[in-house]
Amino acid sequence: MGERSSDQGTTVLTEAQRVDWLRLIRADNVGPRTFRSLINHFGSARAALERLPELARRGGAARAGRIPSEDEARREIEGGRRLGVELVAPGEPGYPPRLATIDDAPPLLGVHALPDALALMQRPMIAIVGSRNASGAGLKFAGLLAGDLGASGFVVISGLARGIDQAAHRASLGSGTVAVLAGGHDKIYPAEHEDLLLDIIEARGAAISEMPLGHVPRGKDFPRRNRLISGAAVGVVVIEAAYRSGSLITARRAADQGREVFAVPGSPLDPRAAGTNDLIKQGATLITCAADIIQAVAPILDRPIELPGREPDHPPPASDPDPSDRSRIVNLLGPSPVGIDDLIRLSGIAPAVVRTVLLELELAGRLERHGGGLVSLL
Amino acid sequence: MGERSSDQGTTVLTEAQRVDWLRLIRADNVGPRTFRSLINHFGSARAALERLPELARRGGAARAGRIPSEDEARREIEGGRRLGVELVAPGEPGYPPRLATIDDAPPLLGVHALPDALALMQRPMIAIVGSRNASGAGLKFAGLLAGDLGASGFVVISGLARGIDQAAHRASLGSGTVAVLAGGHDKIYPAEHEDLLLDIIEARGAAISEMPLGHVPRGKDFPRRNRLISGAAVGVVVIEAAYRSGSLITARRAADQGREVFAVPGSPLDPRAAGTNDLIKQGATLITCAADIIQAVAPILDRPIELPGREPDHPPPASDPDPSDRSRIVNLLGPSPVGIDDLIRLSGIAPAVVRTVLLELELAGRLERHGGGLVSLL
Numbered sequence: 001m002g003e004r005s006s007d008q009g010t011t012v013l014t015e016a017q018r019v020d021w022l023r024l025i026r027a028d029n030v031g032p033r034t035f036r037s038l039i040n041h042f043g044s045a046r047a048a049l050e051r052l053p054e055l056a057r058r059g060g061a062a063r064a065g066r067i068p069s070e071d072e073a074r075r076e077i078e079g080g081r082r083l084g085v086e087l088v089a090p091g092e093p094g095y096p097p098r099l100a101t102i103d104d105a106p107p108l109l110g111v112h113a114l115p116d117a118l119a120l121m122q123r124p125m126i127a128i129v130g131s132r133n134a135s136g137a138g139l140k141f142a143g144l145l146a147g148d149l150g151a152s153g154f155v156v157i158s159g160l161a162r163g164i165d166q167a168a169h170r171a172s173l174g175s176g177t178v179a180v181l182a183g184g185h186d187k188i189y190p191a192e193h194e195d196l197l198l199d200i201i202e203a204r205g206a207a208i209s210e211m212p213l214g215h216v217p218r219g220k221d222f223p224r225r226n227r228l229i230s231g232a233a234v235g236v237v238v239i240e241a242a243y244r245s246g247s248l249i250t251a252r253r254a255a256d257q258g259r260e261v262f263a264v265p266g267s268p269l270d271p272r273a274a275g276t277n278d279l280i281k282q283g284a285t286l287i288t289c290a291a292d293i294i295q296a297v298a299p300i301l302d303r304p305i306e307l308p309g310r311e312p313d314h315p316p317p318a319s320d321p322d323p324s325d326r327s328r329i330v331n332l333l334g335p336s337p338v339g340i341d342d343l344i345r346l347s348g349i350a351p352a353v354v355r356t357v358l359l360e361l362e363l364a365g366r367l368e369r370h371g372g373g374l375v376s377l378l
Numbered sequence: 379m380g381e382r383s384s385d386q387g388t389t390v391l392t393e394a395q396r397v398d399w400l401r402l403i404r405a406d407n408v409g410p411r412t413f414r415s416l417i418n419h420f421g422s423a424r425a426a427l428e429r430l431p432e433l434a435r436r437g438g439a440a441r442a443g444r445i446p447s448e449d450e451a452r453r454e455i456e457g458g459r460r461l462g463v464e465l466v467a468p469g470e471p472g473y474p475p476r477l478a479t480i481d482d483a484p485p486l487l488g489v490h491a492l493p494d495a496l497a498l499m500q501r502p503m504i505a506i507v508g509s510r511n512a513s514g515a516g517l518k519f520a521g522l523l524a525g526d527l528g529a530s531g532f533v534v535i536s537g538l539a540r541g542i543d544q545a546a547h548r549a550s551l552g553s554g555t556v557a558v559l560a561g562g563h564d565k566i567y568p569a570e571h572e573d574l575l576l577d578i579i580e581a582r583g584a585a586i587s588e589m590p591l592g593h594v595p596r597g598k599d600f601p602r603r604n605r606l607i608s609g610a611a612v613g614v615v616v617i618e619a620a621y622r623s624g625s626l627i628t629a630r631r632a633a634d635q636g637r638e639v640f641a642v643p644g645s646p647l648d649p650r651a652a653g654t655n656d657l658i659k660q661g662a663t664l665i666t667c668a669a670d671i672i673q674a675v676a677p678i679l680d681r682p683i684e685l686p687g688r689e690p691d692h693p694p695p696a697s698d699p700d701p702s703d704r705s706r707i708v709n710l711l712g713p714s715p716v717g718i719d720d721l722i723r724l725s726g727i728a729p730a731v732v733r734t735v736l737l738e739l740e741l742a743g744r745l746e747r748h749g750g751g752l753v754s755l756l
Contacts, residue, residue, distance in 0.1 A: 265651070266643060267643070267644050268665075270645075280658065
């Protein structure tokens with residue numbers, strides 16, 4: 001069983017391009033969405049890198065943002081390879097095809113796997129998430145479910161955490177499992193799961209991360225990481241989650257990404273089931289066995305994976321934005337997200353100019369991009 | 379909080395009419411649907427009683443069906459009154475208004491309650507059903523839910539069985555509870571729940587039954603009884619039910635009656651939750667607290683209860699059906715249910731004649747009426 005993608009395996013970066021891409025995504029104030037805007041705007045990472053300092057200065061940056069040198073980028077690539085980690089772009093072998101479809105897909109993903117294990121990433125994935133302090137029943141069910149999904153050809157993807165994640169990874173070692181890390185590949189959290197990670201790699205599973213080597217995961221890295229768990233999967237199963245738990249955030253993001261959300265029911269008297277029961281009330285699919293999931297995702301697997309429609313190319317405007325245009329756009333922005341299309345309409349300024357000003361603000365660390373073409377001032 | 383009905387309290391039978399109604403509903407081969415057909419056809423129970431033997435004979439009955447005498451009917455009415463049981467018709471005080479809306483509503487319902495407790499029947503009811511051998515958690519939840527529903531003004535209606543039913547009745551003694559019996563009012567099942575029944579009556583609750591005094595409930599009486607539990611209620615809550623359990627039949631009938639179906643989730647590893655989880659998969663509403671139920675039924679309670687559209691009167695045909703017409707209709711019938719409208723169309727025989735032939739067959743014990751205007755040959 002392999003995932004079908006509309007342009008699977010077509011993108012292969014040259015080594016020089018990979019260095020440029022890595023420098024750009026590791027530059028200050030450049031996240032996956034900004035990266036995509038810059039590539040769309042300037043046509044290549046190299047062209048974007050050249051313009052970056054000037055754009056940030058015009059956007060009002062107090063001082064120039066840091067851009068890693070070519071040497072630094074090469075050292076990161078080589079340091080990864082020594083650990084068995086390849087930095088791959090969407091469309092390259094090892095990049096989960098479905099992950100490429102989310103609008104903040106990492107431009108480069110660090111994939112830790114044995115060389116002959118990369119085909120795993122082409123298979124459909126189901127995410128299993130849930131409480132770190134799960135009940136015995138929850139752990140048992142996670143294991144049963146992961147085993148049955150694996151036997152049906154699905155890769156089980158999870159977050160290497162204690163509790164449900166661990167049970168799901170362990171039960172799918174033989175059939176294929178992927179751990180998504182919140183930190184760098186050399187900073188495993190929790191540290192006691194380094195053994196589990198080694199078992200996953202040896203069993204021809206994989207670990208993936210968008211973070212550089214040496215990055216120790218902080219609190220905000222986990223929700224950010226969670227979008228990769230759901231993004232790579234056809235659907236996300238939540239097993240045991242209390243109210244306001246991290247698994248529910250993953251479920252909400254999964255729904256935003258258009259992924260199926262499955263939840264395992266539990267007694268109303270069990271607080272560990274409060275979150276999953278609530279998900280079902282809000283429209284998640286109640287599941288009690290792997291067959292429920294397989295039946296629900298079958299029609300999705302029958303369709304090829306559609307990459308998001310490429311934004312039309314926006315060549316940079318003939319001249320730099322006029323300062324009065326820039327202040328008009330800044331005045332229309334505030335802390336509440338507003339649509340870029342609305343900004344263009346309300347300002348009466350040419351779309352190419354508006355987009356350039358937004359890029360400048362973003363690179364100056366003054367703008368946040370949300371999903372759905374929304375932006376806000378920081 | 380009182381239920382609003384479009385013609386609440388308008389029907390009051392004279393004592394003579396009550397005797398006729400009781401003789402007719404207790405006659406052989408006359409169930410609630412046949413009763414309604416006969417009243418529609420002949421205009422009154424008295425007129426129907428006079429024609430009954432002849433109709434049955436024409437329908438092919440080997441021997442005349444039994445019809446209780448006036449004396450017998452009077453004795454049943456008086457025997458009930460000595461126990462505190464009144465036989466009431468739809469629209470009379472004590473008959474739950476919503477129960478009158480199902481298409482096989484009992485023409486006479488035996489209501490056991492203290493005289494000043496009948497107003498209870500005008501309040502909205504929620505049915506709570508579930509396993510006889512429920513878990514401790516299930517019993518606890520049933521009690522919590524029944525208590526909370528009672529505190530919000532709902533009457534809790536159930537089947538006086540062991541397990542969930544008992545817990546629901548006990549927890550709603552103070553706020554109002556109704557037990558629906560499968561046998562006569564003097565044949566309580568299980569016998570050990572006679573005390574619970576007395577407690578319900580003393581607490582100004584009620585017990586209802588459509589069966590005559592002395593009727594010992596048999597297996598098939600329980601599903602038949604279950605339609606009254608759901609029929610009288612706005613919605614039915616199923617707490618803990620295994621696969622293929624009686625509670626699931628009640629839930630299916632409730633859905634057919636247009637009642638809301640609520641189910642309490644449980645762990646996939648708990649076989650006592652298999653039935654309720656399955657109900658949710660099939661579209662029942664997952665609930666974890668009384669507020670979930672109250673929110674779901676609020677819009678229904680805001681609408682007046684609509685009694686089913688009365689069938690147009692079908693005066694008996696001018697002459698008895700022609701034997702060739704009768705055999706043509708019998709030939710069109712078989713064990714699979716067929717619509718009466720289709721019979722009329724396919725046979726080309728006048729509707730009044732078709733209906734008369736069907737009544738004859740029914741009274742001869744050869745025809746079964748299903749919901750939705752469907753009939754089949756036995």
